[in-house]
Amino acid sequence: MAAPVSTAASAPAAVPVVPGAVGRWFAEVGERTYTRTRRIPLDALEGWHTDARTGDLVHDGGGFFSVGGLDVTAPDGPVPHWAQPVLHQPETGILGLLVKDFGGVPHYLMQAKPEPGNAGGLQLAPTVQATRSNFTRAHGGLAVPYLRHFRNPPPRALIADVRQSEQGAWFYRKRNRNMIVRTTEDVAVLPGHRWMTLPQIHALLTAGDVVNMDARSVLACLPPPPGPAGRARHTGREILCWLTEVRSRPGLRTRPVPLRGLPGWHRAEHAIRHDGGRFFEVVAVEVRAGGREVRRWTQPMLRPCGTGVIAFLHTRIDGVPHVLVHAAAEPGGVDAAELTATVCCTPENYAGLPVAARPRFLDEVRDAPPDRVLFDALLSEEGGRFHHALNRYRIVAADGAGAYEAAGDFRWVTERQICALLRHSHYVTVQARTLLTCLRSLHGPEASR
Amino acid sequence: MAAPVSTAASAPAAVPVVPGAVGRWFAEVGERTYTRTRRIPLDALEGWHTDARTGDLVHDGGGFFSVGGLDVTAPDGPVPHWAQPVLHQPETGILGLLVKDFGGVPHYLMQAKPEPGNAGGLQLAPTVQATRSNFTRAHGGLAVPYLRHFRNPPPRALIADVRQSEQGAWFYRKRNRNMIVRTTEDVAVLPGHRWMTLPQIHALLTAGDVVNMDARSVLACLPPPPGPAGRARHTGREILCWLTEVRSRPGLRTRPVPLRGLPGWHRAEHAIRHDGGRFFEVVAVEVRAGGREVRRWTQPMLRPCGTGVIAFLHTRIDGVPHVLVHAAAEPGGVDAAELTATVCCTPENYAGLPVAARPRFLDEVRDAPPDRVLFDALLSEEGGRFHHALNRYRIVAADGAGAYEAAGDFRWVTERQICALLRHSHYVTVQARTLLTCLRSLHGPEASR
Numbered sequence: 001m002a003a004p005v006s007t008a009a010s011a012p013a014a015v016p017v018v019p020g021a022v023g024r025w026f027a028e029v030g031e032r033t034y035t036r037t038r039r040i041p042l043d044a045l046e047g048w049h050t051d052a053r054t055g056d057l058v059h060d061g062g063g064f065f066s067v068g069g070l071d072v073t074a075p076d077g078p079v080p081h082w083a084q085p086v087l088h089q090p091e092t093g094i095l096g097l098l099v100k101d102f103g104g105v106p107h108y109l110m111q112a113k114p115e116p117g118n119a120g121g122l123q124l125a126p127t128v129q130a131t132r133s134n135f136t137r138a139h140g141g142l143a144v145p146y147l148r149h150f151r152n153p154p155p156r157a158l159i160a161d162v163r164q165s166e167q168g169a170w171f172y173r174k175r176n177r178n179m180i181v182r183t184t185e186d187v188a189v190l191p192g193h194r195w196m197t198l199p200q201i202h203a204l205l206t207a208g209d210v211v212n213m214d215a216r217s218v219l220a221c222l223p224p225p226p227g228p229a230g231r232a233r234h235t236g237r238e239i240l241c242w243l244t245e246v247r248s249r250p251g252l253r254t255r256p257v258p259l260r261g262l263p264g265w266h267r268a269e270h271a272i273r274h275d276g277g278r279f280f281e282v283v284a285v286e287v288r289a290g291g292r293e294v295r296r297w298t299q300p301m302l303r304p305c306g307t308g309v310i311a312f313l314h315t316r317i318d319g320v321p322h323v324l325v326h327a328a329a330e331p332g333g334v335d336a337a338e339l340t341a342t343v344c345c346t347p348e349n350y351a352g353l354p355v356a357a358r359p360r361f362l363d364e365v366r367d368a369p370p371d372r373v374l375f376d377a378l379l380s381e382e383g384g385r386f387h388h389a390l391n392r393y394r395i396v397a398a399d400g401a402g403a404y405e406a407a408g409d410f411r412w413v414t415e416r417q418i419c420a421l422l423r424h425s426h427y428v429t430v431q432a433r434t435l436l437t438c439l440r441s442l443h444g445p446e447a448s449r
Numbered sequence: 450m451a452a453p454v455s456t457a458a459s460a461p462a463a464v465p466v467v468p469g470a471v472g473r474w475f476a477e478v479g480e481r482t483y484t485r486t487r488r489i490p491l492d493a494l495e496g497w498h499t500d501a502r503t504g505d506l507v508h509d510g511g512g513f514f515s516v517g518g519l520d521v522t523a524p525d526g527p528v529p530h531w532a533q534p535v536l537h538q539p540e541t542g543i544l545g546l547l548v549k550d551f552g553g554v555p556h557y558l559m560q561a562k563p564e565p566g567n568a569g570g571l572q573l574a575p576t577v578q579a580t581r582s583n584f585t586r587a588h589g590g591l592a593v594p595y596l597r598h599f600r601n602p603p604p605r606a607l608i609a610d611v612r613q614s615e616q617g618a619w620f621y622r623k624r625n626r627n628m629i630v631r632t633t634e635d636v637a638v639l640p641g642h643r644w645m646t647l648p649q650i651h652a653l654l655t656a657g658d659v660v661n662m663d664a665r666s667v668l669a670c671l672p673p674p675p676g677p678a679g680r681a682r683h684t685g686r687e688i689l690c691w692l693t694e695v696r697s698r699p700g701l702r703t704r705p706v707p708l709r710g711l712p713g714w715h716r717a718e719h720a721i722r723h724d725g726g727r728f729f730e731v732v733a734v735e736v737r738a739g740g741r742e743v744r745r746w747t748q749p750m751l752r753p754c755g756t757g758v759i760a761f762l763h764t765r766i767d768g769v770p771h772v773l774v775h776a777a778a779e780p781g782g783v784d785a786a787e788l789t790a791t792v793c794c795t796p797e798n799y800a801g802l803p804v805a806a807r808p809r810f811l812d813e814v815r816d817a818p819p820d821r822v823l824f825d826a827l828l829s830e831e832g833g834r835f836h837h838a839l840n841r842y843r844i845v846a847a848d849g850a851g852a853y854e855a856a857g858d859f860r861w862v863t864e865r866q867i868c869a870l871l872r873h874s875h876y877v878t879v880q881a882r883t884l885l886t887c888l889r890s891l892h893g894p895e896a897s898r
Contacts, residue, residue: 161690241610
């Protein structure tokens with residue numbers, strides 16, 4: 001691992017100032033491609049309705065997504081039972097990244113994309129971000145640019161094609177296909193698109209909230225850098241067997257329930273809120289867009305009530321870099337626990353809970369002295385569904401490998417071991433995928449493919 | 450692959466005649482360890498009740514398993530919508546196999562186990578077969594013999610530990626841990642247990658319905674035999690990407706519903722039956738047992754209405770053996786399609802459906818000339834839940850590699866590729882795991898570990 005590119009926290013910029021050529025490009029694109037978002041009352045949603053029987057928020061055409069309720073039982077947790085709203089989006093969409101070599105250097109076709117939930121407007125997105133309704137054109141509409149590269153690509157052109165989960169605290173069993181396709185064809189670069197190298201993308205991870213969640217997720221599915229693996233603390237088989245043991249315990253039990261009358265939540269004019277003001281709200285927005293096919297629409301969004309802390313503890317074991325993963329289940333997970341960040345929480349949500357419920361290692365990553373902070377950036381989650389969902393992503397040097405694994409369901413693993421699991425679904429959360437991409441940004445340009 | 454051990458169909462013996470020393474051992478054990486099963490009316494179940502609201506069959510203590518209803522939508526299938534009863538057993542149990550070297554040869558500790566659904570009484574089971582309620586002794590009761598070898602074994606003693614699915618047409622999201630643990634300790638052989646080599650177990654696969662489903666499943670999780678891999682038709686990455694594409698299509702949508710009033714089904718005195726007499730029945734049995742802790746009990750069981758045909762087509766591609774797997778979803782699957790046998794169906798269930806709905810390759814495997822039948826045996830599924838659930842398992846030589854893959858979601862894969870997938874959950878069905886164990890029985894003793 002090379003020297004960290006940044007040890008200072010980025011300013012929580014409402015509008016990120018993107019440096020250099022990419023910044024100038026963003027400024028140009030932003031003049032014609034933008035979204036302006038305004039909160040509106042829930043009853044002012046157009047094209048959406050509140051289901052008469054369940055109170056769920058659903059689209060009139062039955063597509064896109066819906067907001068329902070979820071009843072959760074967690075026999076072994078500090079909170080043994082709760083209910084919460086949850087987003088349902090059963091279709092599997094495509095997050096597609098096109099890669100092509102120029103002068104022997106791989107370049108990735110990135111898109112400057114605005115989303116209504118973004119605090120700062122444009123973000124850097126993968127080549128294609130499309131729901132199944134988008135790309136099968138179930139609702140009519142224009143063809144998705146570059147989509148043809150991701151429909152039935154020749155098997156040998158596929159660098160990655162794997163369904164991965166997204167926020168299991170907010171979505172019910174959501175996943176998207178993360179696809180990376182290599183091309184040797186001539187590709188026309190449409191307005192709002194740009195070929196970029198991995199070091200260029202990596203450099204933007206700490207330049208404000210620029211690289212969007214989908215790009216971070218799909219970049220994490222790149223194969224590991226070439227070179228010797230180094231001896232890991234545990235073998236791959238041991239990690240799998242450990243995860244089997246964790247997943248075989250009685251875990252969360254969930255049951256979709258009506259949104260109306262959800263215990264502990266209430267619907268006000270502008271939001272569905274937790275009675276204690278915690279966790280998140282379901283809000284409604286009106287969006288006016290430039291540079292998109294649809295110029296104006298309204299939609300529900302999920303707005304988190306606090307800023308999360310998502311961090312890997314990092315150390316070297318016999319000279320080999322390791323990060324500390326946590327096996328944890330989320331209510332919307334497809335299949336029990338996945339491996340997530342060492343710390344992955346919104347600290348405000350733990351107010352009022354006993355000290356034993358407090359996330360392990362939160363203080364260590366939040367209060368780390370600057371010389372231990374290898375990576376630090378305020379990044380947001382998917383701006384198409386989440387409104388200003390900011391999380392502080394950190395990689396923090398641990399104090400040796402010590403007793404960390406004794407804290408419960410934690411294990412030291414190497415980057416290469418996470419990569420091996422990312423060939424399969426439902427092993428690595430979207431938050432851990434973001435951190436893996438951040439971790440790789442520390443390697444320096446020589447490790448880029 | 451060595452010469453096939455049997456090309457003739459075994460007789461569908463009601464009581465299997467087990468040859469040799471194992472047969473004598475079975476006869477001895479069978480004198481004190483047995484179950485006698487008698488059908489009784491559903492209302493005569495003791496310790497079980499019909500839920501007043503849903504009509505579900507549930508255990509009074511809330512444990513064991515329950516029978517509910519499932520509503521299934523399959524937009525692209527020949528039957529776009531149906532309802533059916535389904536077994537719920539949310540706990541993850543253990544199927545554990547203990548292995549120890551004697552004179553350098555691995556021996557597996559097998560158990561002669563009776564189950565109420567077995568047509569022939571005793572079967573050969575793994576060392577431990579225990580539900581979570583069994584081994585946590587939630588219902589009191591004696592300790593499960595040998596269980597300690599499977600609770601927190603040292604990581605390096607674990608040959609396999611992976612959750613695998615079971616019959617997704619009958620169970621809702623059921624899985625068991627398939628564990629293989631190597632020991633070097635002295636192990637006392639309790640009555641009803643016996644150390645056996647892999648060739649000894651393999652030889653019994655065609656000696657009547659002797660090797661039980663759980664043993665077949667856990668044996669499939671053994672690592673592949675040593676030796677060069679041989680070039681596969683598709684790379685492992687290509688198989689995974691293909692499966693991602695299949696699994697990303699809109700698939701089965703399921704919803705648990707009450708058993709009472711399930712469309713197309715009715716409850717009679719002795720069974721819950723399909724109106725057309727097809728698929729399966731839910732029946733009740735009284736069991737009298739010898740050699741078990743509980744001497745008498747009653748329970749519901751699922752009784753299939755026909756005998757299934759479950760087969761791999763087999764061929765050599767550039768000299769390397771391959772089998773044809775089918776990616777198919779079942780209503781009770783945890784996560785979309787799994788890889789199953791080339792043919793996996795009960796032919797009677799397709800009576801009355803259009804010809805297009807007929808399973809592909811059924812005629813080819815059922816009507817194969819004897820010299821193409823590499824393996825053939827009538828084997829039953831889990832006798833603790835299923836009553837006389839017999840399937841004809843076959844491995845049939847295909848006519849080259851030809852156009853088989855063009856038939857839809859079929860791919861030629863090697864044994865080694867199936868083994869690699871079996872390190873993970875939810876890739877390979879229990880029927881395909883049985884066939885993998887049958888396939889290995891054809892290798893001959895030299896390939897045994």
